[in-house]
Amino acid sequence: MYIPKKHEPVRIGFYICHCGVNIASMVDVKEVAKYVGTLPNVVVSRDYKYMCSDPGQEMIQQDIIENRLNRVVVAACSPMLHEQTFRKATEKAGINPFFFQMVNIREHDAWVHTDRLEATRKAMALARAAIQRVPLHKPLEVKKVAVHPNVLIVGGGIAGIHAALVLANAGKRVYLVERDPTIGGHMAKFDKTFPTLDCAMCVLSPKMAAVGSHPNITLWTYSEVAKVDGYVGNYKVVVRRKPRYVLEDLCTGCQECVEACVYKEPKFRDEFNLGLGKRKPIRLPFPQAIPPVTLIDPETCIELKSGKCKKTCLEACGDRKAIDFKQQEELREILVGTIIVATGYQIFDAKRTPYYGYGVYPNVYNALEVERLINASGPTNGELVMRNGQVPKKVAVIHCVGSRDENTNRWCSRVCCLYSLKLAHLIHERTNAEIVNFYIDMRTPGKGMEEFYNRLSEEGMMLVRGKVADVYPDPTDGTTGRLIVQAEDTLMSRILKIPVDMVVLSVGLEPHPDSDKIRRLFNMSCSSEGWFLERHPKLAPVSTFTDGIFLAGCCQGPKDIPDSVAQAGAAAAECFSLIDKGHIEQEPNTAFVVEKECSGCKSCIPLCPYTAISLLEDKKKAYINEALCKGCGTCVASCPSGSIVQNLFEDAEVFSEIEGLLAPVPV
Amino acid sequence: MPKPKIGIYWCASCGGCEEAVVDLAEDILGVVEKVDIMFWPCAMDFKKADVEAMPDKSLVATLLNGAIRSSEQEEMAHMLRRKSKYMIAYGSCACTGGIPALANQFPREQILRYVYEESPTTVNEAKTRPQLKFAEAGREVTLPELRNVVRSLDQVVDVDYYIPGCPPTPKITKAAIGALLEGRMPPKGSVLSPDVALCEECSRRDSKPTNVAFTEFKRTHQKHLDPQLCFLAQGVICMGAATRQGCGAQCPSGNMPCTGCFGGTDRVKDQGAKALSSFCANIAAKEADEIDQTLKGIPDPVGTFYRYGLAKSLLRRKAGLPMSNGK
Numbered sequence: 005m006y007i008p009k010k011h012e013p014v015r016i017g018f019y020i021c022h023c024g025v026n027i028a029s030m031v032d033v034k035e036v037a038k039y040v041g042t043l044p045n046v047v048v049s050r051d052y053k054y055m056c057s058d059p060g061q062e063m064i065q066q067d068i069i070e071n072r073l074n075r076v077v078v079a080a081c082s083p084m085l086h087e088q089t090f091r092k093a094t095e096k097a098g099i100n101p102f103f104f105q106m107v108n109i110r111e112h113d114a115w116v117h118t119d120r121l122e123a124t125r126k127a128m129a130l131a132r133a134a135i136q137r138v139p140l141h142k143p144l145e146v147k148k149v150a151v152h153p154n155v156l157i158v159g160g161g162i163a164g165i166h167a168a169l170v171l172a173n174a175g176k177r178v179y180l181v182e183r184d185p186t187i188g189g190h191m192a193k194f195d196k197t198f199p200t201l202d203c204a205m206c207v208l209s210p211k212m213a214a215v216g217s218h219p220n221i222t223l224w225t226y227s228e229v230a231k232v233d234g235y236v237g238n239y240k241v242v243v244r245r246k247p248r249y250v251l252e253d254l255c256t257g258c259q260e261c262v263e264a265c266v267y268k269e270p271k272f273r274d275e276f277n278l279g280l281g282k283r284k285p286i287r288l289p290f291p292q293a294i295p296p297v298t299l300i301d302p303e304t305c306i307e308l309k310s311g312k313c314k315k316t317c318l319e320a321c322g323d324r325k326a327i328d329f330k331q332q333e334e335l336r337e338i339l340v341g342t343i344i345v346a347t348g349y350q351i352f353d354a355k356r357t358p359y360y361g362y363g364v365y366p367n368v369y370n371a372l373e374v375e376r377l378i379n380a381s382g383p384t385n386g387e388l389v390m391r392n393g394q395v396p397k398k399v400a401v402i403h404c405v406g407s408r409d410e411n412t413n414r415w416c417s418r419v420c421c422l423y424s425l426k427l428a429h430l431i432h433e434r435t436n437a438e439i440v441n442f443y444i445d446m447r448t449p450g451k452g453m454e455e456f457y458n459r460l461s462e463e464g465m466m467l468v469r470g471k472v473a474d475v476y477p478d479p480t481d482g483t484t485g486r487l488i489v490q491a492e493d494t495l496m497s498r499i500l501k502i503p504v505d506m507v508v509l510s511v512g513l514e515p516h517p518d519s520d521k522i523r524r525l526f527n528m529s530c531s532s533e534g535w536f537l538e539r540h541p542k543l544a545p546v547s548t549f550t551d552g553i554f555l556a557g558c559c560q561g562p563k564d565i566p567d568s569v570a571q572a573g574a575a576a577a578e579c580f581s582l583i584d585k586g587h588i589e590q591e592p593n594t595a596f597v598v599e600k601e602c603s604g605c606k607s608c609i610p611l612c613p614y615t616a617i618s619l620l621e622d623k624k625k626a627y628i629n630e631a632l633c634k635g636c637g638t639c640v641a642s643c644p645s646g647s648i649v650q651n652l653f654e655d656a657e658v659f660s661e662i663e664g665l666l667a668p669v670p671v
Numbered sequence: 672m673p674k675p676k677i678g679i680y681w682c683a684s685c686g687g688c689e690e691a692v693v694d695l696a697e698d699i700l701g702v703v704e705k706v707d708i709m710f711w712p713c714a715m716d717f718k719k720a721d722v723e724a725m726p727d728k729s730l731v732a733t734l735l736n737g738a739i740r741s742s743e744q745e746e747m748a749h750m751l752r753r754k755s756k757y758m759i760a761y762g763s764c765a766c767t768g769g770i771p772a773l774a775n776q777f778p779r780e781q782i783l784r785y786v787y788e789e790s791p792t793t794v795n796e797a798k799t800r801p802q803l804k805f806a807e808a809g810r811e812v813t814l815p816e817l818r819n820v821v822r823s824l825d826q827v828v829d830v831d832y833y834i835p836g837c838p839p840t841p842k843i844t845k846a847a848i849g850a851l852l853e854g855r856m857p858p859k860g861s862v863l864s865p866d867v868a869l870c871e872e873c874s875r876r877d878s879k880p881t882n883v884a885f886t887e888f889k890r891t892h893q894k895h896l897d898p899q900l901c902f903l904a905q906g907v908i909c910m911g912a913a914t915r916q917g918c919g920a921q922c923p924s925g926n927m928p929c930t931g932c933f934g935g936t937d938r939v940k941d942q943g944a945k946a947l948s949s950f951c952a953n954i955a956a957k958e959a960d961e962i963d964q965t966l967k968g969i970p971d972p973v974g975t976f977y978r979y980g981l982a983k984s985l986l987r988r989k990a991g992l993p994m995s996n997g998k
């Protein structure tokens with residue numbers, strides 16, 4: 005490996021890439037190469053059609069050997085694409101890869117300009133900046149950090165469940181943390197699923213049960229991640245476990261306690277059934293809940309509120325002694341190497357589109373409520389009866405509620421058209437009601453979806469293309485709560501006013517209200533809508549900008565179950581790839597505190613977005629944990645006494661780069 | 672053996688630095704014993720012509736305080752540079768421009784107009800201004816020209832060492848003179864005070880919270896200052912973290928925040944910018960209007976962060992101000 009000797013002359017090789025015509029059509033590459041050839045320390049300066057091709061790389065390597073080059077600068081595309089390629093190429097020829105510098109003249113120049121002369125001048129300036137900085141480069145070493153083999157999965161919807169099983173079946177230890185008292189997520193609420201119309205619980209409950217009993221899965225429901233410290237391979241996570249007042253390892257799930265509760269009849273809003281049914285203070289969320297452990301709601305339980313209950317539940321539990329009114333919140337600390345975030349979505353609150361009358365007219369339901377109403381384990385045991393006790397004869401299904409709208413959410417929620425068709429079919433099947441679907445555009449992409457649409461549309465449901473403007477009570481009807489749906493049929497160009505018994509709002513999917521908090525907790529980015537951001541939409545769709553943290557399911561954006569499961573598999577594979585390799589390589593562009601220069605002012609410590617900086621209490625000096633540092637440079641810029649240095653971005657390097665950039669160019 | 676000869680001179684300064692030399696108290700006698708002071712217009716009766724008559728480099732050192740604003744100061748700086756082996760910038764004004772360099776925020780014309788015409792205590796109906804030349808009864812007197820901007824000494828002549836402070840403390844002055852006499856001078860260009868920020872030697876450091884998260888800034892007269900707590904914990908700007916040590920943290924010891932007179936550390940090109948980026952990054956608010964609200968507590972950012980260093984900062988002067996003779 006080449007180690008520069010002191011005072012050894014700097015010998016730079018410069019290469020400018022045509023990138024076919026991508027760069028060459030906007031930048032006069034020959035002229036740039038000629039100019040750079042005249043700059044100090046430059047020994048060779050060439051242009052080539054595809055620098056990243058094998059011959060391109062070999063050209064650099066040959067020059068390094070023949071011309072005794074000790075620095076290499078390539079002006080081509082973004083370093084995101086080929087920095088590694090060229091670093092490897094220079095390293096193969098015996099030079100420390102950090103003596104290589106890449107200049108982006110494609111994304112930052114050729115692709116964003118229309119004036120060839122100006123673009124050429126810019127390429128010259130950018131190249132000169134690099135030529136002035138490389139002599140100051142120092143050899144750096146890539147460090148290896150071990151990856152802890154355990155995995156944390158946050159969110160036990162179908163995505164989290166699938167990822168957990170993939171990893172656990174392969175022998176990895178998985179911690180699955182779910183906020184609700186049971187896993188299952190939204191899918192556990194559905195009756196059947198498009199496009200196959202197979203029963204949701206029939207496919208989901210075996211997977212849920214497998215999670216519950218898997219020796220490699222530690223399932224913590226009714227729990228939340230409270231704190232995440234550390235870095236890829238070594239995350240220290242604190243999980244807060246809320247008290248259920250029923251001990252998980254002692255409860256057998258017999259539900260005798262529920263039966264025995266002093267409240268003879270269920271009296272309180274049942275969250276799992278979205279308030280369409282009632283429950284007791286002690287309950288199991290739904291029959292197939294995993295874990296099959298009851299829980300007590302402290303807001304409604306007499307004992308927990310006042311300590312003055314006969315505690316018939318406790319009596320019924322008897323020797324099992326599973327009920328514990330004194331249970332406290334617990335904090336558990338775990339160490340994991342990788343994390344999958346699969347926190348899903350929430351449905352759009354239809355009260356935000358008041359013209360549809362949700363929350364005002366009892367016969368207006370959102371789609372998830374309807375899923376519960378037609379579900380055999382739902383509050384009506386699968387019979388579609390409305391709040392007024394009647395079975396609807398005519399039902400309107402309104403698509404795109406809250407979606408594709410400037411005033412609410414701009415995005416298409418992707419699953420609503422299809423689940424609207426599904427619900428239309430199921431409602432018709434159960435009630436023989438006449439169904440009218442109001443859609444803006446019928447969006448049915450994906451395997452088997454168009455066929456699903458064709459099949460269902462042949463069943464004779466009415467499909468109206470048009471946005472519903474208003475839902476209001478039928479003035480001719482006094483008691484049943486019949487409604488008029490008013491819409492413009494844009495295909496027939498006429499205004500429709502259709503009386504119906506029931507309105508189903510196909511609400512869109514949106515990020516959880518606490519997504520910003522979760523984003524901060526895991527150091528992820530969000531799109532402007534609040535969906536967690538993947539590192540690259542095409543090439544890194546389940547990675548985040550934080551290494552070792554991956555995404556699965558709807559928390560990354562609206563999608564259906566097949567896509568959620570596919571993503572979950574991909575995220576599990578990404579974790580695997582890290583665990584199996586056993587270590588990660590660390591980009592050495594990290595920052596370090598020059599201890600003798602640091603005054604211990606602590607200004608830098610709170611600023612690090614990766615909490616890499618701490619104060620050495622004995623020395624009263626700041627210290628950067630190299631494994632945590634991502635080289636963002638925040639602390640470097642903010643240290644008021646200039647006592648932090650960042651590898652590859654030392655002040656001297658940056659200042660000579662700026663000087664090079666600002667120097668006049670000859671054309 | 673002849674005693675080494677030194678000169679002490681002042682340019683655009685308040686006189687505090689002269690005072691600081693006298694402040695060496697009985698030590699001044701020790702100094703006088705060891706050196707011959709050949710030129711000290713403030714305290715001794717030597718004339719410019721006397722120094723001009725001396726051979727070049729016959730002074731071991733000149734301690735020059737004050738910034739360079741006038742043609743005369745420029746001329747004296749050049750002359751003393753020729754006569755001295757070491758040119759030492761003494762005090763903040765010579766080192767980095769000091770308080771006088773705050774004038775670089777305004778055009779010369781605006782300053783003259785204000786001082787000679789508009790200031791509330793001026794009565795000058797004829798709008799008389801100082802002239803470069805004035806002749807009366809066959810005699811002509813001249814005045815130096817005020818240059819367009821204030822410069823630090825090293826922006827005018829080559830400087831060997833810097834003794835910072837407004838004014839420098841007796842301790843670092845003595846140490847510097849001692850080193851000079853014993854010939855153990857550090858590399859040329861050194862600032863003769865430790866290259867670590869003040870917080871390290873401040874007794875309040877431990878009370879500084881790790882996350883100051885400023886919600887408001889107060890100026891010293893707006894608050895009853897706690898005598899022990901780090902000023903930043905009190906929402907009062909203290910420049911200590913951005914200022915090199917050497918003063919012994921005398922301001923914080925006297926219950927006043929550091930205002931930055933020792934200048935930044937060697938690693939820092941622009942003390943004010945560094946302080947600004949550190950303070951601003953530590954503001955608790957995240958929304959633009961809340962941030963603005965917090966920043967209202969710093970009504971004079973230049974005077975706060977560049978109080979002593981504007982001339983030597985990256986900006987140097989208000990954008991667009993002309994320089995005299997291209998300087």
Ligand SMILES: Cc1cc2nc3c(=O)[nH]c(=O)nc-3n(C[C@H](O)[C@H](O)[C@H](O)COP(=O)(O)OP(=O)(O)OC[C@H]3O[C@@H](n4cnc5c(N)ncnc54)[C@H](O)[C@@H]3O)c2cc1C
Binds near residue numbers: 164197198522565
């Ligand atoms: C009415 C309706 C009908 C649908 N019908 C179909 C269909 O028929 N076919 C189909 O393919 N798709 C359908 N979908 C889409 C489907 O719901 C999603 O594709 C799927 O549920 C996504 O799964 P998920 O695991 O990503 O998210 P979710 O199902 O939302 O699961 C996320 C889980 O994470 C938990 N969680 C959230 N935040 C936290 C936190 N901070 N900490 C711990 N846990 C947390 C939640 O409690 C939840 O259990 C439908 C959607 C709706 C709204």
Ligand code: SF4
Binds near residue numbers: 614
């Ligand atoms: S450069 Fe500094 S602020 Fe940025 S990650 Fe590293 S230690 Fe943290």
Ligand code: SF4
Binds near residue numbers: 601605
């Ligand atoms: S900001 Fe600089 S001087 Fe202050 S503690 Fe951090 S490294 Fe040390």
Ligand code: SF4
Binds near residue numbers: 874875910
């Ligand atoms: S900021 Fe000021 S008061 Fe606080 S420790 Fe530093 S010098 Fe002392």
Ligand code: SF4
Binds near residue numbers: 929
């Ligand atoms: S504390 Fe600051 S302002 Fe006061 S003397 Fe020391 S350096 Fe100067």
